[in-house]
Amino acid sequence: MSLRIEIDRGRCTGHGRCYMLEPELFDVDDDGLPIVLAEDAGPFRDGAVHAAGNCPERAITLRDEASADR
Ligand code: SF4
Numbered sequence: 001m002s003l004r005i006e007i008d009r010g011r012c013t014g015h016g017r018c019y020m021l022e023p024e025l026f027d028v029d030d031d032g033l034p035i036v037l038a039e040d041a042g043p044f045r046d047g048a049v050h051a052a053g054n055c056p057e058r059a060i061t062l063r064d065e066a067s068a069d070r
Pocket of ligand 1: 034
């Protein structure tokens, strides 16, 4: 099972809590908005849950996906 991180850029206000808390999962673009670094965040599940739970705007969604490697 892989884990996809999605950011709703319409909700995100760009204050940066996600990329300060979990820099292995998020970076920041030139507009100050986060970008997701990990295509599959499965190995970093705890960090992804931590970031999503600490986003004040509830802009981070986590989706479990079946692995496509079969
Ligand atoms: S914590 Fe949430 S609102 Fe703040 S920059 Fe990250 S995604 Fe955007």
